[in-house]
Amino acid sequence: MRLFGSIEAGGTKFICAIGDEDYRVKDQVSIPTTTPEETLGKVVEYFKQHDVEAIGIASFGPIEIRKSSPKYGYITKTPKPGWQDTDVVGVIKEAFNVPISWTTDVNGSAYGEYIMSTLSNEKIESLVYYTVGTGVGGGAVIDGEFLGGMGHTEMGHTYLRRHPDDLEFPGSCPFHGDCLEGLVAGPTFEARLGIKGENVPRTDPVFDVLAYYLAQAVIQVTLITRPEKVVFGGSVVDEDLLVKVRQQFKELFDDYVELPPLEKYITRPLIANNGSATLGNFALALKQLNE
Amino acid sequence: MRLFGSIEAGGTKFICAIGDEDYRVKDQVSIPTTTPEETLGKVVEYFKQHDVEAIGIASFGPIEIRKSSPKYGYITKTPKPGWQDTDVVGVIKEAFNVPISWTTDVNGSAYGEYIMSTLSNEKIESLVYYTVGTGVGGGAVIDGEFLGGMGHTEMGHTYLRRHPDDLEFPGSCPFHGDCLEGLVAGPTFEARLGIKGENVPRTDPVFDVLAYYLAQAVIQVTLITRPEKVVFGGSVVDEDLLVKVRQQFKELFDDYVELPPLEKYITRPLIANNGSATLGNFALALKQLNE
Numbered sequence: 076m077r078l079f080g081s082i083e084a085g086g087t088k089f090i091c092a093i094g095d096e097d098y099r100v101k102d103q104v105s106i107p108t109t110t111p112e113e114t115l116g117k118v119v120e121y122f123k124q125h126d127v128e129a130i131g132i133a134s135f136g137p138i139e140i141r142k143s144s145p146k147y148g149y150i151t152k153t154p155k156p157g158w159q160d161t162d163v164v165g166v167i168k169e170a171f172n173v174p175i176s177w178t179t180d181v182n183g184s185a186y187g188e189y190i191m192s193t194l195s196n197e198k199i200e201s202l203v204y205y206t207v208g209t210g211v212g213g214g215a216v217i218d219g220e221f222l223g224g225m226g227h228t229e230m231g232h233t234y235l236r237r238h239p240d241d242l243e244f245p246g247s248c249p250f251h252g253d254c255l256e257g258l259v260a261g262p263t264f265e266a267r268l269g270i271k272g273e274n275v276p277r278t279d280p281v282f283d284v285l286a287y288y289l290a291q292a293v294i295q296v297t298l299i300t301r302p303e304k305v306v307f308g309g310s311v312v313d314e315d316l317l318v319k320v321r322q323q324f325k326e327l328f329d330d331y332v333e334l335p336p337l338e339k340y341i342t343r344p345l346i347a348n349n350g351s352a353t354l355g356n357f358a359l360a361l362k363q364l365n366e
Numbered sequence: 367m368r369l370f371g372s373i374e375a376g377g378t379k380f381i382c383a384i385g386d387e388d389y390r391v392k393d394q395v396s397i398p399t400t401t402p403e404e405t406l407g408k409v410v411e412y413f414k415q416h417d418v419e420a421i422g423i424a425s426f427g428p429i430e431i432r433k434s435s436p437k438y439g440y441i442t443k444t445p446k447p448g449w450q451d452t453d454v455v456g457v458i459k460e461a462f463n464v465p466i467s468w469t470t471d472v473n474g475s476a477y478g479e480y481i482m483s484t485l486s487n488e489k490i491e492s493l494v495y496y497t498v499g500t501g502v503g504g505g506a507v508i509d510g511e512f513l514g515g516m517g518h519t520e521m522g523h524t525y526l527r528r529h530p531d532d533l534e535f536p537g538s539c540p541f542h543g544d545c546l547e548g549l550v551a552g553p554t555f556e557a558r559l560g561i562k563g564e565n566v567p568r569t570d571p572v573f574d575v576l577a578y579y580l581a582q583a584v585i586q587v588t589l590i591t592r593p594e595k596v597v598f599g600g601s602v603v604d605e606d607l608l609v610k611v612r613q614q615f616k617e618l619f620d621d622y623v624e625l626p627p628l629e630k631y632i633t634r635p636l637i638a639n640n641g642s643a644t645l646g647n648f649a650l651a652l653k654q655l656n657e
Contacts, residue, residue, distance in 0.1 A: 137623065201515030213590075217515050224492030224508050224592040229623055233586045234527040236544070250620045253527070295524045299504075299590050301515040329541045332428065332520055 080122055080130035081356030084163065085180065086155050086209075089114055093125045094357040098190070100350070111161045119170040129174040129364040130167060131356030133183025138163075140178060140227050148177055174366075176359035179227045180352060181206055181214035184344070187355030188306050189216040191345045199303040203296045204344075204351070205230065207289070208309035211256035215300050222300060231256040235291045238284045241267075258288045261311055277315055285311070286319035293324050293341055303335065308344045308351060317341055371413055371421035372647030374471065375454065377446050377500075380405055384416045385648040389481070391641075402452045410461040420465040420655040421458060422647030424474025429454075431469060431518050439468055465657075467650035470518045471643060472497055472505035475635070478646030479597050480507040482636045490594040494587045495635075495642070496521065498580070499600035502547035506591050513591060522547040526582045529575045532558075549579045552602050568606055576602070577610035584615050584632055594626065599635045599642060608632055 076095055083090040085108065092103040102125065106117045122130070136153060139146040148164025164177050178186070185204035192199050205213045213230025215222035222228060232254040246253030247266045257263070264272035267281060275281060289312075293305050307317060321337040334340050344351050367386055374381040376399065383394040393416070397408045413421070428444065430437040439455025455468050469477070476495035483490050496504045504521025506513035513519060523545040537544030538557045548554070555563035558572060566572065580603075584596050598608060612628040625631050635642050 215590075217513065222508065222513070222591060225594050226592045226623060228592060229589045231589075232622055233589055234582045234618065236525040236527060250622055251618070291525045295586055296590060298520045298522075298524055299506075299587060300513060301517045301519060303516050327525065327542070331523055331541055332517060 078125060078127045079357045079360040080125070080127040081353045081360070082118060082130060082132040082134075082167070083180065083183065083352045083356065084108075084132060084134035084150075086135050089118055090353065091118055091121050092353045092356075093127065094353070096361070098354050098357045100353060103353075108155075110157050111163075111166075115161075115163065115166045119166070122167075122171060127171070127173060127360075129176070129360035130171065131176045131183070131358070131360035131363070132163060132167065133178055133180045133352045133356055133359075134163060136179050136227065137229070138177070138179060138227065140223070141225070148175075174360070174363040176356070176363040178221060178359065179212070179214060181212040181230075182216075182221050182227065183214075183352035183355040183359070184308055185214035185216050185221075185306075185351075185355070186359055187346055187351035187353065188344055189219070190354060190358045191351075192304070195345060197303075201300070201302045202304045202306060203230075203300060203302045204306045204308065205289075205292065206309040207259055207261075207307060207311040209261050211260050211309075213292075213296065215296065215302060217300060217302070230292070230296065231260075233292070233295060235288050238287045240280070241284045255288060255292055259285050259311065272311065277313075282316055283319060283323075286316060286323045289316075289320045290323035290327055293320065294328055297328070297332070297334070301332070304339065305341050306344050306351075307341070308349065312343070314343060317343065369416060369418045370648045370651040371416070371418040372644045372651070373409060373421060373423040373425075373458070374474065374643045374647065375399075375423060375425035375441075376471065377426050380409055381644065382409055382412050383644045383647075384418065385644070387652070389645050389648045391644060394644075399446075401448050402454075402457075406452075406454065406457045410457070413458075413462060418462070418464060418651075420467070420651035421462065422467045422474070422649070422651035422654070423454060423458065424469055424471045424643045424647055424650075425454060427470050427518065428520070429468070429470060429518065431514070432516070439466075465651070465654040467647070467654040469512060469650065470503070470505060472503040472521075473507075473512050473518065474505075474643035474646040474650070475599055476505035476507050476597075476642075476646070477512075477650055478637055478642035478644065479635055480510070481645060481649045482642075483595070486636060488594075492591070492593045493595045493597060494521075494591060494593045495597045495599065496580075496583065497600035498550055498552075498598060498602040500552050502551050502600075504583075504587065506587065506593060508591060508593070521583070521587065522551075524583070524586060526579050529578045531571070532575045546579060546583055550576050550602065563602065568604075573607055574610060574614075577607060577614045580607075580611045581614035581618055584611065585619055588619070588623070588625070592623070595630065596632050597635055597642075598632070599640065603634070605634060608634065
């Protein structure tokens, strides 16, 4: 049986997994993100127990993805203490002489959803994946390739028209205040209401405010990249919220370009339990092996 | 001498041109946009006098660009009277059995600027081109190809954070009110100030308002597509305005991702006199011929 490795490198944990050719997870482990030495050491130890042909890595960032850069494979100027300038691909490459794919966490998820859509006979060639959790990020696959000119996308930090009932909130992004992340990420619940997101009743009007902003994010990527679907993952988003996002989108967008039915266009991930990036990594590892 | 044709199909005029292999304009004519029969008839008549190997067309829209569609080559649901469902490529193809490229007007300009940047030894692989005139549009070239999943981009209609001194203005877009086009296109001068744009002194504070919005547009395409430069054409934009756009961008963006120096990143077209689309069409015609 051919095996592939997945490393989903997050700010709180590294999820490592082993998958087969059909992208089925055969084994999985979660390693806490402490220091680069300790965490990557445990990652290497884990993969030493398995015989993988290639490894896909989807990482928190910002990361260097330009193959021409001497810093290719690095996490670069992340705010995460101790992780600035960490040569992730270098460490894994030194331990395992196999092909390695390297992209952002949201790109990994985008690719997983793209592959799963294809396997589900949706026959799509493009999608955008947003994660809305502690932070907000977005990645896009267009014609089967990741979008991004001189670097990877950072879709979570664009500005939006403010909701009339939310004009006083300054936003929570340390860089931009009221950018998309500063208006809809998990910590905005406590910043707006004084209570944690998981304790806010789903009937609270704050979800209408969030939907207004997320609908504008969908409009941005719709008009700028024209994807065939926009997928929302992350702890903040559930189907109830997406119902509101679709309503707001319909109102704000005014059917400006032809789109699939909105319940298919603005959706939750096809892959359950935050597994999109793991499947994406398996597929990217295999793609890397075939190149 | 090898010759190529360019058709820049606009809502008020069709600019037809003949170019050589070095993309030099050998001849050019402007045909008023009246009915499809009359205008396309004159276009055909013009090219009958020249022996072109391929023709590039950059058109007002919306247009159908999916090769798999039976409507490929059509202007589709344009508000321009008489031009809905017009088979532009079909008419030209029937008259001249040569390869024909087909894209949007802004994509044609984006491609012209991309080629000229390459010829100028900038060695870039990506850029975004915005036109800000009667309307607002944007096109992108990423890794030498046009951006767009299920259709062409329509970058002029995203929403933006409103400028604190401009909250009363409802915007002039018939579809969206205060989207980018509704806030910065040429007709907004008269809508805001009661005088035509060309009569507004360049010291008027309205240009700070415009710069605030255009800076946000640059932020959107920077984070969503990561281009190597953002070019502004169209009658509303001059270098004075771009100085303001760069200032606003710097303040709003907070150096969030690494970029070229802003005076190189946010720029006017390299090609003078609105010639970007014509050069782009020549290059796209040649590319089509080589495919």
